[in-house]
Amino acid sequence: MKVMKRIIGMALIFTLMTCGTAFAGLKDVRNSLLNTYTQSRLLADTCVSDGDITPNSARGRVFSAGMLELVNKQDGTLHISVDTFAHSVVDDIYQSVFLDMWDESKEKWVQVGHWEFEKTIKEDENLTSYHVGFTVSGCEVNRYYRARAIHLVQWGDDAEGKSTQTDGVLLTDHAV
Numbered sequence: 001m002k003v004m005k006r007i008i009g010m011a012l013i014f015t016l017m018t019c020g021t022a023f024a025g026l027k028d029v030r031n032s033l034l035n036t037y038t039q040s041r042l043l044a045d046t047c048v049s050d051g052d053i054t055p056n057s058a059r060g061r062v063f064s065a066g067m068l069e070l071v072n073k074q075d076g077t078l079h080i081s082v083d084t085f086a087h088s089v090v091d092d093i094y095q096s097v098f099l100d101m102w103d104e105s106k107e108k109w110v111q112v113g114h115w116e117f118e119k120t121i122k123e124d125e126n127l128t129s130y131h132v133g134f135t136v137s138g139c140e141v142n143r144y145y146r147a148r149a150i151h152l153v154q155w156g157d158d159a160e161g162k163s164t165q166t167d168g169v170l171l172t173d174h175a176v
Contacts, residue, residue: 040109040146042102042168046176048072052164054151060160062086066151068097068164076141076173081133082117084151091121093130094152094161102144102168109146112139144168 043050051069059065064085071079082095099113119130139145146168152161170176 040165040167042144043170045170045172047169048074048176050146050166050169052166054162054164059087062088062090062155062158063151063153063160063162066149066162066164068147068149068166070145070147070166070169072169072171072176073135074172074175076137076139076171078136078139078145078169078171079133080136080147081131082149082151083129083131084153085129086127086153088128088155089121089125090127090153090155092154093119093127094150094154095130095132096150096152097132098148099136099139100146100148101140102146112145139171141171141173144170 049069049071051067053068054066064087065083066085067081067083069079069081071081073079078099080097080099082097084093084095086093095117097113097115097117098111100109101112102108103110113136115134117130117132119127121127146166148163148165150161150163152159
């Protein structure tokens with residue numbers, strides 16, 4: 001009987017020492033969202049822009065929508081616009097934007113740029129949306145580029161997010 005009590009006691013101690021609560025960090029959420037899309041098509045060279053918006057079915061408890069647009073400015077630069085919306089006030093809105101170039105020799109997308117943006121409730125006490133627009137220069141002309149974005153809203157210890165992705169847009173330095 002003593003042996004049985006000792007085995008049960010050791011098993012109980014072992015169980016208590018090894019159990020714990022695991023929390024997914026924001027980095028884990030971002031990484032899982034980043035892998036949502038994998039394929040993009042190359043648009044006709046007459047298309048100067050492409051965009052993506054999260055579908056209505058993707059709405060969360062607080063996350064409302066994410067939008068992404070990539071525009072060939074036809075002067076050798078690209079313009080990227082990112083919007084994230086929540087349907088109630090949140091503590092933080094995070095946006096990660098990735099720029100990929102189509103590598104014809106490898107027949108795959110290669111990441112050539114990455115930007116992180118954040119807006120907090122300290123900056124806007126009614127934080128329900130966040131817009132970022134920026135121009136990218138120094139890219140190789142006559143190559144296809146796509147943009148990918150992660151949209152993440154956080155309130156307290158909870159977070160929700162989605163990802164968006166454009167198709168490939170040809171960068172030119174002249175009107176098409």
